[in-house]
Amino acid sequence: MASGSISIVYAHYLKNYYRSRSFYLMLFLDFLIIGLFTYFSFKYSGSLPSFLSRFQAGSKSSISSTPLIRSAFNYIWSIILEYLPVFAAVFFGSPALSSEIENKTAFNVFPLPVSRFVLHLGKFSAALTVTAVILGIFYLGQFFNYLAVYNSVETASFYLSYLLSIVFAFSILSITFLVSSIFNKNLYAYITVLLLYFLIFNAINILVELLYNYTPTYLLSNAATIVFRVYINFNPFAFLVSAGNIAPASNSTIIFDTSIMLLYSLVSLTLSLILFDRREVK
Amino acid sequence: MSRISFESISKTFSDVKALTGVTFEVNEGSITGILGPNGSGKSTLMKILTGLLRPDSGFVRINDISVITNPKEAMKHVGSLIEQPEFYTYLSGYETLEFACRIRGLSKQETKKEIGRVSQLTGCTEYLQRRTGGYSRGMKQRLGLSIALAGDPEILVLDEPTFGLDPKGMRELGDLILEMRSSKTILFSTHILTEARELCDRIIIMESGRVKYDSKDDPSVSIIRIKVDGRLNNIPDLSSFGSYSLTEDSILINKRKGVRNAEIISLLVSNGMQIDKVEDYDTFSAKYLSVVEKGS
Numbered sequence: 001m002a003s004g005s006i007s008i009v010y011a012h013y014l015k016n017y018y019r020s021r022s023f024y025l026m027l028f029l030d031f032l033i034i035g036l037f038t039y040f041s042f043k044y045s046g047s048l049p050s051f052l053s054r055f056q057a058g059s060k061s062s063i064s065s066t067p068l069i070r071s072a073f074n075y076i077w078s079i080i081l082e083y084l085p086v087f088a089a090v091f092f093g094s095p096a097l098s099s100e101i102e103n104k105t106a107f108n109v110f111p112l113p114v115s116r117f118v119l120h121l122g123k124f125s126a127a128l129t130v131t132a133v134i135l136g137i138f139y140l141g142q143f144f145n146y147l148a149v150y151n152s153v154e155t156a157s158f159y160l161s162y163l164l165s166i167v168f169a170f171s172i173l174s175i176t177f178l179v180s181s182i183f184n185k186n187l188y189a190y191i192t193v194l195l196l197y198f199l200i201f202n203a204i205n206i207l208v209e210l211l212y213n214y215t216p217t218y219l220l221s222n223a224a225t226i227v228f229r230v231y232i233n234f235n236p237f238a239f240l241v242s243a244g245n246i247a248p249a250s251n252s253t254i255i256f257d258t259s260i261m262l263l264y265s266l267v268s269l270t271l272s273l274i275l276f277d278r279r280e281v282k
Numbered sequence: 283m284s285r286i287s288f289e290s291i292s293k294t295f296s297d298v299k300a301l302t303g304v305t306f307e308v309n310e311g312s313i314t315g316i317l318g319p320n321g322s323g324k325s326t327l328m329k330i331l332t333g334l335l336r337p338d339s340g341f342v343r344i345n346d347i348s349v350i351t352n353p354k355e356a357m358k359h360v361g362s363l364i365e366q367p368e369f370y371t372y373l374s375g376y377e378t379l380e381f382a383c384r385i386r387g388l389s390k391q392e393t394k395k396e397i398g399r400v401s402q403l404t405g406c407t408e409y410l411q412r413r414t415g416g417y418s419r420g421m422k423q424r425l426g427l428s429i430a431l432a433g434d435p436e437i438l439v440l441d442e443p444t445f446g447l448d449p450k451g452m453r454e455l456g457d458l459i460l461e462m463r464s465s466k467t468i469l470f471s472t473h474i475l476t477e478a479r480e481l482c483d484r485i486i487i488m489e490s491g492r493v494k495y496d497s498k499d500d501p502s503v504s505i506i507r508i509k510v511d512g513r514l515n516n517i518p519d520l521s522s523f524g525s526y527s528l529t530e531d532s533i534l535i536n537k538r539k540g541v542r543n544a545e546i547i548s549l550l551v552s553n554g555m556q557i558d559k560v561e562d563y564d565t566f567s568a569k570y571l572s573v574v575e576k577g578s
Contacts, residue, residue: 005385008381008384008385009385012370012373012377012381015372015373015377016370016373019372019373020372103368104365104366104367105368105369105370106334107334107364107365107367107368108362108363108364108367108368108369108382108426108429110332110334111332111333111334111357111360111362111364111439112357112386113354113355113357113358113385113386114354114385115353115354278336280335280336281329281334281335282295282329282335
């Protein structure tokens with residue numbers, strides 16, 4: 001019965017999401033970024049070997065290796081995927097719960113015979129779906145560009161990166177739902193998520209690196225870099241410690257970073273479910 | 283049988299006591315109106331009843347199911363319209379109603395029929411296919427009422443249901459509520475006295491978060507004020523008509539049910555009194571005004 005209710009709630013919110021201005025704005029951003037990357041891909045794909053030669057000292061692989069050059073191509077395309085899920089999550093997740101209060105829709109939805117748990121999970125699943133669609137469109141852009149430049153496709157790390165970007169979207173959406181369950185105003189939720197991700201996480205990262213000389217891998221913003229590091233294990237954000245190498249990320253790194261993202265998801269989602277369930281509507 | 287019961291409900295917002303020890307029951311098949319000025323606690327009570335707020339203390343039950351511990355089960359019996367309803371703006375009225383029906387366990391086929399039925403009742407059929415983002419206040423109110431009626435719940439909780447409706451809409455809603463009297467238990471709040479008087483079997487007046495008057499406990503129906511020309515001498519015993527009191531030039535009689543004004547006047551006239559003026563006061567109006575005046 002609960003799963004039946006979740007599917008009804010999911011379908012309802014999904015419709016509302018994909019018709020929303022937020023969705024079309026994200027779609028526009030998606031196509032704009034794809035357009036820009038397509039332009040740069042065709043213009044600079046021939047310069048990749050010289051770009052990679054800058055990191056030759058730390059690399060065990062030969063820069064002339066074709067798979068490495070192709071990985072670098074995907075790596076550059078995927079860098080944007082550290083940000084795209086964040087913006088999608090902010091658009092779809094930040095107002096998800098606070099808008100029920102601010103827009104007063106809670107008055108006719110909450111008294112229906114459906115648990116808040118089901119409402120929350122249904123809405124979360126719908127937000128995750130539209131985020132996955134936005135990411136999927138970007139990956140399709142990446143896929144067809146790769147195909148156009150190299151006339152063939154190596155799918156394994158490509159699929160893995162997409163899967164990891166969904167895990168990242170899952171974790172960042174969980175955080176936005178948590179923030180949204182705290183506030184009554186959408187604007188506060190938007191600002192808080194952006195500040196948290198782009199300011200607080202980065203500030204902690206810089207402080208820890210400066211004071212303790214190591215990269216805080218437990219930060220979501222660092223774990224999320226696995227989305228593009230599955231191609232080349234090079235972290236452009238770590239500036240004091242070793243920036244990695246240009247071989248693909250190892251399985252243990254992938255498992256560790258995925259665990260970190262899932263841990264953020266689990267904690268945030270649990271807390272937001274509790275807060276949403278106890279939420280009063282004045 | 284009691285359908286809704288409030289037991290010692292108290293609720294405080296910051297320093298403001300919104301409700302203090304509210305206790306009453308609503309019986310099956312009745313229309314109960316909660317009347318009170320703004321800030322009297324009517325909406326807070328409605329929100330507690332529909333699980334939107336939790337009381338600081340006390341119990342709320344619907345068909346003996348606790349709203350606090352088992353809201354989902356309790357709400358299966360309730361259709362509600364709380365405050366001025368708002369909807370997801372990218373969905374149509376039809377989709378909004380469809381959601382409410384499906385959540386209430388109706389199949390797709392049943393949902394289609396039910397949407398036809400309730401939209402007909404509330405008069406929102408013609409704009410059901412439009413997105414709710416473009417609805418007027420009155421349209422939203424009608425759609426909100428449709429959601430409350432969807433799935434034919436046996437209890438209706440309506441918080442100021444005529445808000446935003448034009449006079450025709452108010453009349454239609456009043457007729458609809460009266461039509462449903464035999465089949466549903468209805469609790470609704472309003473600050474419109476005439477609305478409550480016309481529709482309700484029972485009126486509860488709230489002020490400062492407390493129940494100040496319950497017509498269930500008041501056997502009298504109306505108050506009559508008789509202004510006498512001259513001095514108030516030789517007043518006969520009027521207690522058979524109800525309780526009474528004297529002012530400088532008037533007699534105020536809290537009439538018992540079934541007592542006609544003519545009986546009182548003929549007794550006074552037969553005792554040699556000259557009647558100057560007779561004024562009828564509805565009990566609810568008098569009580570309401572006295573509560574509001576004390577509160578202000």
